[in-house]
Amino acid sequence: xxxxxxxxxxxxxxxxxxxxxxxxxxxxxxxxxxxxxxxxxxxxxxxxxxxxxxxxxxxxxxxxxxxxxxxxxxxxxxxxxxxxxxxxxxxxxxxxxxxxxxxxxxxxxxxxxxxxxxxxxxxxxxxxxxxxxxxxxxxxxxxxxxxxxxxxxxxxxxxxxxxxxxxxxxxxxxxxxxxxxxxxxxxxxxxxxxxxxxxxxxxxxxxxxxxxxxxxxxxxxxxxxxxxxxxxxxxxxxxxxxxxxxxxxxxxxxxxxxxxxxxxxxxxxxxxxxxxxxxxxxxxxxxxxxxxxxxxxxxxxxxxxxxxxxxxxxxxxxxxxxxxxxxxxxxxxxxxxxxxxxxxx
Amino acid sequence: xxxxxxxxxxxxxxxxxxxxxxxxxxxxxxxxxxxxxxxxxxxxxxxxxxxxxxxxxxxxxxxxxxxxxxxxxxxxxxxxxxxxxxxxxxxxxxxxxxxxxxxxxxxxxxxxxxxxxxxxxxxxxxxxxxxxxxxxxxxxxxxxxxxxxxxxxxxxxxxxxxxxxxxxxxxxxxxxxxxxxxxxxxxxxxxxxxxxxxxxxxxxxxxxxxxxxxxxxxxxxxxxxxxxxxxxxxxxxxxxxxxxxxxxxxxxxxxxxxxxxxxxxxxxxxxxxxxxxxxxxxxxxxxxxxxxxxxxxxxxxxxxxxxxxxxxxxxxxxxxxxxxxxxxxxxxxxxxxxxxxxxxxxxxxxxxxxxxxxxxxxxxxxxxxxxxxxxxxxxxxxxxxxxxxxxxxxxxx
Numbered sequence: 239x240x241x242x243x244x245x246x247x248x249x250x251x252x253x254x255x256x257x258x259x260x261x262x263x264x265x266x267x268x269x270x271x272x273x274x275x276x277x278x279x280x281x282x283x284x285x286x287x288x289x290x291x292x293x294x295x296x297x298x299x300x301x302x303x304x305x306x307x308x309x310x311x312x313x314x315x316x317x318x319x320x321x322x323x324x325x326x327x328x329x330x331x332x333x334x335x336x337x338x339x340x341x342x343x344x345x346x347x348x349x350x351x352x353x354x355x356x357x358x359x360x361x362x363x364x365x366x367x368x369x370x371x372x373x374x375x376x377x378x379x380x381x382x383x384x385x386x387x388x389x390x391x392x393x394x395x396x397x398x399x400x401x402x403x404x405x406x407x408x409x410x411x412x413x414x415x416x417x418x419x420x421x422x423x424x425x426x427x428x429x430x431x432x433x434x435x436x437x438x439x440x441x442x443x444x445x446x447x448x449x450x451x452x453x454x455x456x457x458x459x460x461x462x463x464x465x466x467x468x469x470x471x472x473x474x475x476x477x478x479x480x481x482x483x484x485x486x487x488x489x490x491x492x493x494x495x496x497x498x499x500x501x502x503x504x505x506x507x508x509x510x511x512x513x514x515x516x517x518x519x520x521x522x523x524x525x526x527x528x529x530x531x532x533x534x535x536x537x538x539x540x541x542x543x544x545x546x547x548x549x550x551x552x553x554x555x556x557x558x559x560x561x562x563x564x565x566x567x568x569x570x571x572x573x574x575x576x577x578x579x580x581x582x583x
Numbered sequence: 584x585x586x587x588x589x590x591x592x593x594x595x596x597x598x599x600x601x602x603x604x605x606x607x608x609x610x611x612x613x614x615x616x617x618x619x620x621x622x623x624x625x626x627x628x629x630x631x632x633x634x635x636x637x638x639x640x641x642x643x644x645x646x647x648x649x650x651x652x653x654x655x656x657x658x659x660x661x662x663x664x665x666x667x668x669x670x671x672x673x674x675x676x677x678x679x680x681x682x683x684x685x686x687x688x689x690x691x692x693x694x695x696x697x698x699x700x701x702x703x704x705x706x707x708x709x710x711x712x713x714x715x716x717x718x719x720x721x722x723x724x725x726x727x728x729x730x731x732x733x734x735x736x737x738x739x740x741x742x743x744x745x746x747x748x749x750x751x752x753x754x755x756x757x758x759x760x761x762x763x764x765x766x767x768x769x770x771x772x773x774x775x776x777x778x779x780x781x782x783x784x785x786x787x788x789x790x791x792x793x794x795x796x797x798x799x800x801x802x803x804x805x806x807x808x809x810x811x812x813x814x815x816x817x818x819x820x821x822x823x824x825x826x827x828x829x830x831x832x833x834x835x836x837x838x839x840x841x842x843x844x845x846x847x848x849x850x851x852x853x854x855x856x857x858x859x860x861x862x863x864x865x866x867x868x869x870x871x872x873x874x875x876x877x878x879x880x881x882x883x884x885x886x887x888x889x890x891x892x893x894x895x896x897x898x899x900x901x902x903x904x905x906x907x908x909x910x911x912x913x914x915x916x917x918x919x920x921x922x923x924x925x926x927x928x929x930x931x932x933x934x935x936x937x938x939x940x941x942x943x944x945x946x947x948x949x950x951x952x953x954x955x956x957x958x959x960x961x962x963x964x965x966x967x968x969x970x971x972x973x974x975x976x977x978x979x980x
Binding site: 364 | 620621622623624625626628630631632633635636659662663664665694695696697698700701703704709710711712713714715716717718720767770771772774775778779782783786787788789790791792793794802805931933934935937
């Protein structure tokens, strides 16, 4: 019996080690562009074409139903003095960066949700409030949302924003790619439609990738040889062409692995067909059964101490009741060997 | 002399100066919580678009779950591995876990923007099985239920010999019998669920590799969280037991608790080995000398939270003083708490950060109030229910 137990424990250790290695082993899983779909729409931003007119900010706020100041106020260039991120009242912001090649022509970059092929926000959300739509848009359903803000933690581009000042019905706010409008009326998102200088090109994502590479090929002096969003974080629906390295104009340097591939491989490894949890349950049960002392096996109920009925003291009776249903009590001088302390007084 | 020890209600009066302090903290925390629910998160917290998670997630939820690990580690020790001599610590640890997880839920309510939707993950049409947080949430919900079931016999024992209420006593006896017969199923489930969500809690931040400081970001964060939760279990039982003995004026169970030091040091050693091995394999150890706040906090976490208590627990013998034991155990507890704060707050570096996050006074007030309420409920429970083992026939103070 003792030998069996030792062997058994050794096998437990082996299984445990294997389970521990699971997380590491599955990290090498691919998944950079595995989740693209020919139906995904996208937008290619040709950054050198952007003149920083901020009309896209105006159109976006209008479509989103916010109270929009008159369009002239968007001509105010002083906002470029600070780096602005999207916030709950504006899903897109344009920022200005110095141009190291031609200081007279600063670089303008529009920030908004990039609509990842394999979005981290959707993988993170525990109630499925985020959804990767068949056309590529990543949408949000406030009705499902609990407001845990794990989506904000997960997003590598720091895009989802939160209505912290709304005490009762706060929502996560981000660009939804004008999803409702595109589905009902067709056409492009509002920002693309208003763009006066062809900085934004709307189309099928796959075609945009081809267009981007074609532009790089035809004008290698204008662009760096990098289509941002083609592979970043598993690929995004928004793609960018730039004349300077992307790190210099506020882009996050990211690998090609979509963040959900990191967590979901671990998660699905742990929960594959619920086998690992059930195996753990069975294993613990086995240990419980194997380490049980023979006299405690349920087939032979433990003897009731003779003195338990003799006392009328309530506390004592309760204590004895407890003793009857539990393991034998220990002595006041326990030793390291449990066997010794099991000896009945 | 064989003075048998059994769990019995501790007969102590409720109002003491210490309880007065707890009540004051609870009152302040409650008022601030009301303020948060009326005026929103922006008014009460320092959370912003860059820092979506703050003190309430790091302490109330993440640390709360970690420090409630004494419940499942003790259950495994006593009921799965049948080290029955540790029986006396199982019930207090169970109570700590039950209260701890209850307060994880309550603390989470304060942090959730749409707290009234907290039931959504339990609704099948909204299940999102790929979400790590879904797994954590489901396991915590199931485990909380298991903890209440495990606590049921204790409630029954309180009333099963009550002659003034014979019907209640009969019902309690029946429930107690049924619970005792099926308890092993729930004990096993509790240990399994704990292993699952303690590890998944670490997996939460794995989704944000580009935002995490390399000293803490590792694909095996889930394994480190599981190992640290297992390691902090016994130290938490030691701290909680000695603190309760001191607070309630009982004789501390020093003999028993000293014997927990050896397994605690082994488990802490395993955690230390994995933590250092991970740092070496990822070759990120150079960040330990970079002179930033992160590097300093990492050093504090590792040296004071793991290495020193590991050595302190290793040398514990039968003559070790309670003060030494509680110091070592407290260092482990604070070390794991700091680790959770580090992983969820200190390591989190959003790419477009313009400021750093530090909790507001209101956030501290709510957290302090919750901890005070937990301690008060612990005291109230052990004075009314058979949780803490005392010698049979011990007289009232």
